[in-house]
Amino acid sequence: MEYKDYYKTLGVDRSASADDIKKAFRKLAMKYHPDRNKGNKEAEEKFKDVNEAYEVLSDPQKRARYDQLGASYSDWQARGGNTGNFNWNDWATAGRGAQVDMGDLNDLFGGGFSDFFSTIFGGMPVGGRRQTTRTSPRQSYQQKVAITLDEAYRGTTRMFQVENRRIEVKIPAGAKTGTKVRVAGGGPGGNSDLYLVVELLPDPRFSIDGQDLSTEVKIDLFTAVLGGSVNVATLSGNVTLTIPAGTQPGQMIRLAGKGLPDVRHPDQYGNLYVRIKVELPKNLTAKQRELFEKIRNN
Known part of the structure; x- marks a missing residue:
């Protein structure tokens, strides 16, 4: 398994602020968005990489864990290590607390989360904190979804494969950054809810x-x-x-x-x-x- 440099993916320094990371993500997400690159497989992969990097670096907990891993990995490389013998088990989330089936989550969030992400962050909720209440064991998951200004004007849909279910989620006209769309029972196993958190991409015209x-x-x-x-x-x-x-x-x-x-x-x-x-x-x-x-x- 190869180490993924999320800072390099977004083109920011390791000292980048949250605003710098968001600006870089928006710029790249707009550049590689599937709606702007119909049939372009390379752009599709770039879009997935950008989303994965932002998923980690925009979350303070995940970023802190990733930075710790990065420091350890760099130190190990400096001692002459190579990708074939780094001990990933020290960083794997498997067996640590409540777990999420990353296979389900990869399908749920459009696919493309790498083995690196699954290994290091598989036990952490995707897109923010996992939410629970005392009165109900029902859980909810958040996931960012980028939309264009034209999609925000007319409304749009996103398709997700969850286990053996295909779910079409309608994002209403007028959605903007921070708008949440709830999909009751849309999470893994059908007994958890999914919230799509909209990220409105910048538009060069307006x-x-x-x-x-x-x-x-x-x-x-x-x-x-x-x-x-x-x-x-x-x-x-x-x-x-x-x-x-x-x-x-x-x-x-x-x-x-x-x-x-x-x-x-x-x-x-x-x-x-x-x-x-x-x-x-x-x-x-x-x-x-x-x-x-x-x-x-x-």
């Missing part, structure tokens, strides 16, 4: 603030001065935005109802704010310069 979105469009000087129209991309398709005469650089124009839906009230939408960027002409002809001089002098 900034996200709750249900509101913002974007930027470029117009030329003449449109800014005289008025006109410009096409603006929204999550529901392109729309024509009217530009009033005298529009200023940086001015924000609101498109009502063109943001994200409210997850609790899916018929209510946020707004899209369009920031205007005025592009000034750079290379004027002599005739154009003459006309601008006339306007300035008048």
Whole structure:
């Protein structure tokens, strides 16, 4: 079994903060997301590796255990060790407390968790703490699931294989980072619940603030001065935005109802704010310069 360098997978230092790790995960998850790489097996494997690394490094308990292992492994390598004789048994979770069948969990969470993960973290709950109550022995498990902005706008589904069951989980429109979707009886054995915790991936077209979105469009000087129209991309398709005469650089124009839906009230939408960027002409002809001089002098 080979040691997996989760920090290298995410491209962060070992001293990286939780925010640094989250930013790196979001960037890579967006890059390798299956919806953006249809039929690309290499991207699919990269996506699994990124999710596995984030599963460990985003959890303080798992990260601490992984860092301890890393220090021991590095010290062992420095003494001339090789991957064939490192004593993984010292780090295996088998037989330590309440255990989880990692075979079931690998199926449950889309497959792809490595032997390394199963050996080192097989006895730890996936995606956060295992939750129990005094009144009920029922357990629940959390698992992060990354979705795109388009999926958040329309809603989406994820398929999971749990033992001999296939479960289709609906993620509602309006879900955003932190939204939890409960699947009653969705955990291993059917006697535990699964909570999917949504991670909304960044989108290069829009900034996200709750249900509101913002974007930027470029117009030329003449449109800014005289008025006109410009096409603006929204999550529901392109729309024509009217530009009033005298529009200023940086001015924000609101498109009502063109943001994200409210997850609790899916018929209510946020707004899209369009920031205007005025592009000034750079290379004027002599005739154009003459006309601008006339306007300035008048």
